[in-house]
Amino acid sequence: xxxxxxxxxxxxxxxxxxxxxxxxxxxxxxxxxxxxxxxxxxxxxxxxxxxxxxxxxxxxxxxxxxxxxxxxxxxxxxxxxxxxxxxxxxxxxxxxxxxxxxxxxxxxxxxxxxxxxxxxxxxxxxxxxxxxxxxxxxxxxxxxxxxxxxxxxxxxxxxxxxxxxxxxxxxxxxxxxxxxxxxxxxxxxxxxxxxxxxxxxxxxxxxxxxxxxxxxxxxxxxxxxxxxxxxxxxxxxxxxxxxxxxxxxxxxxxxxxxxxxxxxxxxxxxxxxxxxxxxxxxxxxxxxxxxxxxxxxxxxxxxxxxxxxxxxxxxxxxxxxxxxxxxxxxxxxxxxxxxxxxxxxxxxxxxxxxxxxxxxxxxxxxxxxxxxxxxxxxxxxxxxxxxxxxxxxxxxxxxxxxxxxxxxxxxxxxxxxxxxxxxxxxxxxxxxxxxxxxxxxxxxxxxxxxxxxxxxxxxxxxxxxxx
Amino acid sequence: xxxxxxxxxxxxxxxxxxxxxxxxxxxxxxxxxxxxxxxxxxxxxxxxxxxxxxxxxxxxxxxxxxxxxxxxxxxxxxxxxxxxxxxxxxxxxxxxxxxxxxxxxxxxxxxxxxxxxxxxxxxxxxxxxxxxxxxxxxxxxxxxxxxxxxxxxxxxxxxxxxxxxxxxxxxxxxxxxxxxxxxxxxxxxxxxxxxxxxxxxxxxxxxxxxxxxxxxxxxxxxxxxxxxxxxxxxxxxxxxxxxxxxxxxxxxxxxxxxxxxxxxxxxxxxxxxxxxxxxxxxxxxxxxxxxxxxxxxxxxxxxxxxxxxxxxxxxxxxxxxxxxxxxxxxxxxxxxxxxxxxxxxxxxxxxxxxxxxxxxxxxxxxxxxxxxxxxxxxxxxxxxxxxxxxxxxxxxxxxxxxxxxxxxxxxxxxxxxxxxxxxxxxxxxxxxxxxxxxxxxxxxxxxxxxxxxxxxxxxxxxxxxxxxxxxxxxxxxxxxxxxxxxxxxxxxxxxxxxxxxxxxxxxxxxxxxxxxxxxxxxxxxxxxx
Numbered sequence: 004x005x006x007x008x009x010x011x012x013x014x015x016x017x018x019x020x021x022x023x024x025x026x027x028x029x030x031x032x033x034x035x036x037x038x039x040x041x042x043x044x045x046x047x048x049x050x051x052x053x054x055x056x057x058x059x060x061x062x063x064x065x066x067x068x069x070x071x072x073x074x075x076x077x078x079x080x081x082x083x084x085x086x087x088x089x090x091x092x093x094x095x096x097x098x099x100x101x102x103x104x105x106x107x108x109x110x111x112x113x114x115x116x117x118x119x120x121x122x123x124x125x126x127x128x129x130x131x132x133x134x135x136x137x138x139x140x141x142x143x144x145x146x147x148x149x150x151x152x153x154x155x156x157x158x159x160x161x162x163x164x165x166x167x168x169x170x171x172x173x174x175x176x177x178x179x180x181x182x183x184x185x186x187x188x189x190x191x192x193x194x195x196x197x198x199x200x201x202x203x204x205x206x207x208x209x210x211x212x213x214x215x216x217x218x219x220x221x222x223x224x225x226x227x228x229x230x231x232x233x234x235x236x237x238x239x240x241x242x243x244x245x246x247x248x249x250x251x252x253x254x255x256x257x258x259x260x261x262x263x264x265x266x267x268x269x270x271x272x273x274x275x276x277x278x279x280x281x282x283x284x285x286x287x288x289x290x291x292x293x294x295x296x297x298x299x300x301x302x303x304x305x306x307x308x309x310x311x312x313x314x315x316x317x318x319x320x321x322x323x324x325x326x327x328x329x330x331x332x333x334x335x336x337x338x339x340x341x342x343x344x345x346x347x348x349x350x351x352x353x354x355x356x357x358x359x360x361x362x363x364x365x366x367x368x369x370x371x372x373x374x375x376x377x378x379x380x381x382x383x384x385x386x387x388x389x390x391x392x393x394x395x396x397x398x399x400x401x402x403x404x405x406x407x408x409x410x411x412x413x414x415x416x417x418x419x420x421x422x423x424x425x426x427x428x429x430x431x432x433x434x435x436x437x438x439x440x441x442x443x444x445x446x447x448x449x450x451x452x453x454x455x456x457x458x459x460x461x462x463x464x465x466x467x468x469x470x
Numbered sequence: 471x472x473x474x475x476x477x478x479x480x481x482x483x484x485x486x487x488x489x490x491x492x493x494x495x496x497x498x499x500x501x502x503x504x505x506x507x508x509x510x511x512x513x514x515x516x517x518x519x520x521x522x523x524x525x526x527x528x529x530x531x532x533x534x535x536x537x538x539x540x541x542x543x544x545x546x547x548x549x550x551x552x553x554x555x556x557x558x559x560x561x562x563x564x565x566x567x568x569x570x571x572x573x574x575x576x577x578x579x580x581x582x583x584x585x586x587x588x589x590x591x592x593x594x595x596x597x598x599x600x601x602x603x604x605x606x607x608x609x610x611x612x613x614x615x616x617x618x619x620x621x622x623x624x625x626x627x628x629x630x631x632x633x634x635x636x637x638x639x640x641x642x643x644x645x646x647x648x649x650x651x652x653x654x655x656x657x658x659x660x661x662x663x664x665x666x667x668x669x670x671x672x673x674x675x676x677x678x679x680x681x682x683x684x685x686x687x688x689x690x691x692x693x694x695x696x697x698x699x700x701x702x703x704x705x706x707x708x709x710x711x712x713x714x715x716x717x718x719x720x721x722x723x724x725x726x727x728x729x730x731x732x733x734x735x736x737x738x739x740x741x742x743x744x745x746x747x748x749x750x751x752x753x754x755x756x757x758x759x760x761x762x763x764x765x766x767x768x769x770x771x772x773x774x775x776x777x778x779x780x781x782x783x784x785x786x787x788x789x790x791x792x793x794x795x796x797x798x799x800x801x802x803x804x805x806x807x808x809x810x811x812x813x814x815x816x817x818x819x820x821x822x823x824x825x826x827x828x829x830x831x832x833x834x835x836x837x838x839x840x841x842x843x844x845x846x847x848x849x850x851x852x853x854x855x856x857x858x859x860x861x862x863x864x865x866x867x868x869x870x871x872x873x874x875x876x877x878x879x880x881x882x883x884x885x886x887x888x889x890x891x892x893x894x895x896x897x898x899x900x901x902x903x904x905x906x907x908x909x910x911x912x913x914x915x916x917x918x919x920x921x922x923x924x925x926x927x928x929x930x931x932x933x934x935x936x937x938x939x940x941x942x943x944x945x946x947x948x949x950x951x952x953x954x955x956x957x958x959x960x961x962x963x964x965x966x967x968x969x970x971x972x973x974x975x976x977x978x979x980x981x982x983x984x985x986x987x988x989x990x991x992x993x994x995x996x997x998x999x
Contacts, residue, residue, distance in 0.1 A: 364511070
């Protein structure tokens with residue numbers, strides 16, 4: 004028996020209790036309970052880890068390391084590209100940190116009623132933003148949502164090719180590829196890329212028409228695109244897909260839904276996107292999460308890999324509860340015969356999203372969308388006035404836009420290094436991912452960026468490119 | 471002690487001479503939030519746009535092409551901040567979860583230390599952008615690297631990556647790495663089969679299938695694990711890999727696993743160890759020393775980070791040998807002198823399984839847990855969890871109507887045991903779902919049954935873990951004994967339970983049938999108008 008100090012996390016670390024339990028079982032020592040494990044399976048040497056810390060020591064140790072981070076709170080941040088800095092209301096943080104649901108497991112509908120209701124309210128409010136009746140519980144990221152939605156489309160159409168507009172986040176595209184390819188696998192889905200117009204950033208419709216055929220399971224595009232562009236040919240894209248018997252999968256950032264049309268109204272069959280912008284901090288990327296939504300039709304519902312939460316009547320007349328729906332078709336229900344797979348995801352962020360959407364309401368979404376547009380366009384205009392700088396796709400963007408530095412003697416990397424010295428995190432460097440854009444960076448401006456912030460960025464940009 | 475004080479009993483304490491007491495859950499009758507609020511109310515109001523901005527940039531109309539403007543505002547509730555806050559606080563109160571005791575099998579319910587939450591909610595974590603320059607994230611990358619070293623020590627693997635957002639996601643990572651390995655050898659088309667066992671977590675089978683592999687599932691023999699002959703019959707030159715846990719979801723340890731690994735390797739396959747049930751064997755064995763090529767840890771369970779309703783945010787740490795590391799998703803955190811570097815320059819990498827480089831807050835919590843435990847603490851946790859499981863087994867098997875799976879497998883189970891209530895059902899009509907519901911009347915989180923398919927009827931699988939004290943385990947056993955008594959004396963009382971919970975049982979089948987199920991409020995209104 005271990006003779007070390009009882010541990011604050013382990014009630015039975017008191018040796019006396021262990022002795023009582025051993026006596027009750029009728030074995031002499033704990034190791035006798037491990038007889039299943041053959042000697043030659045055991046560790047060849049004991050585990051060697053840094054020493055145990057008290058809570059105070061642990062705090063010192065952790066804070067010591069964490070203080071080496073520079074945050075977007077003390078620096079002015081213009082990075083977006085899949086993870087965005089928006090204001091997270093304090094009330095949302097209070098809600099999401101509650102131990103009751105933070106530490107829970109499935110539970111029963113009657114005993115974990117409140118958490119199930121909160122999940123249902125997330126799906127329900129997102130359904131209102133998207134104008135769609137069927138919303139699954141979240142998946143781990145936008146890219147994963149897109150990958151799984153394209154697999155749904157492939158199963159539904161029995162086709163094995165998807166067409167994707169190249170103006171997509173390369174990280175997300177890589178995730179999608181890992182869900183669809185490689186070609187050696189039976190039933191793989193071929194990913195076909197369609198170019199964007201170099202002047203507008205929008206999809207080239209003729210190229211799209213040429214790429215779509217009776218092999219195409221789905222077209223996937225995003226509004227706004229990776230470059231921030233609002234694709235206003237959405238309806239035509241949907242028509243091209245539907246004429247070929249393909250489905251339309253659209254990716255959106257739901258914080259835009261107060262000002263941008265819900266994709267179902269321009270022809271989307273399945274909508275995916277992020278949930279991080281709905282009241283979730285960036286958490287160094289840990290705030291990432293995705294959703295899948297559609298009409299509530301059997302042909303869609305039967306293909307979802309996600310879990311669902313359904314409202315339901317209880318056995319008490321007039322009373323409602325909430326329980327998992329269509330569990331049986333998931334990988335929990337059918338293992339390898341289920342729809343792809345599910346498991347731990349980001350459901351706490353669903354609760355954050357539920358509180359966020361309720362706090363925002365219809366007016367809040369309209370206001371935040373409008374402000375983002377105004378502030379982003381103001382920033383783009385002011386940047387474009389700086390000699391040597393150009394806005395890549397100046398018309399019709401939402402919160403992100405491309406800044407081109409080819410008219411300066413500086414690379415994006417050099418500019419960003421110099422901006423960092425000014426306490427500014429410049430936009431994401433696109434030069435390696437999209438060489439045809441030259442030395443370009445993707446800037447993200449949201450409701451948190453004030454006039455003074457934008458002016459500070461512009462002054463710093465002027466300074467660093469003239470060096 | 472006077473009689474009054476003696477009869478006091480907190481939910482966590484069980485005295486042998488008393489019946490366990492019931493609890494009362496809050497009943498707030500909280501409406502669905504879309505029914506709440508009043509037009510015009512606001513929960514968050516933004517600052518006015520500065521005149522310098524509004525003077526230059528008009529409002530939305532000119533900024534969004536007409537065809538893309540939202541025509542009808544979303545029908546969201548209009549509420550004040552306190553209305554939203556208290557609504558969700560009331561809902562949190564109607565969530566039993568771990569408030570008394572939850573020993574949900576295979577999920578390793580353990581204490582989620584508050585210090586870890588406090589660290590993970592500091593702005594140096596929440597307000598980091600994942601694409602910040604690495605110079606501005608040295609603290610974050612140091613924590614990731616240190617966690618990598620801890621997991622290497624526990625598993626014997628050479629490199630971990632934290633990109634996967636959960637255990638199933640890490641299993642998918644494994645399947646994708648397996649693809650890349652065989653593709654690099656030109657054998658992927660031929661090696662299209664993955665072997666697993668029926669008591670390995672469903673996500674291993676499911677992710678292998680989603681990655682395009684044919685899945686061969688081995689069934690158990692009377693010892694509680696598949697026979698070597700079954701494995702030998704399944705292995706061939708089509709074998710891409712073995713994906714398996716050990717101990718399995720019934721607490722049975724396969725003592726022939728080293729031989730399994732040898733056989734699969736000999737046939738040219740890889741071996742992936744799903745450390746889902748690692749809690750009972752922490753510090754007892756290393757996957758690499760067993761011969762495995764890769765393994766996966768769930769930081770949101772084994773390492774003390776919260777499960778959040780089987781929902782996450784979670785993190786599946788996937789580790790592998792040097793030989794496989796070149797295929798890992800990128801980036802990898804590497805230490806170069808005193809500097810921590812995000813290495814994207816990995817030409818053979820499979821790329822991304824999830825955007826960015828990992829679920830950092832979960833890594834913070836998990837790393838903090840390993841430091842609060844130390845090697846001795848981790849070893850002790852494994853000991854205590856196995857002791858607790860076997861202690862509970864003695865108590866539970868003394869209860870009428872409860873039997874243990876695989877009675878021929880006599881050796882002690884590891885971190886959990888699979889039981890059956892079939893006898894109780896036959897004799898009283900009370901089934902495992904009835905017992906789940908009745909337990910919640912005592913404040914206990916419902917027992918876990920089993921993954922699908924149920925190999926034994928009316929299964930249940932408690933995993934005691936290391937957090938709960940003997941008196942708490944005693945109370946769990948006493949509640950089961952009480953419910954058994956009720957089943958044999960007044961089965962209706964169990965079958966109509968719960969009696970003290972926030973709401974009653976759902977109508978059977980309601981959440982699945984197309985005409986009744988509704989996954990959103992608008993869907994509900996449409997179907998049930």
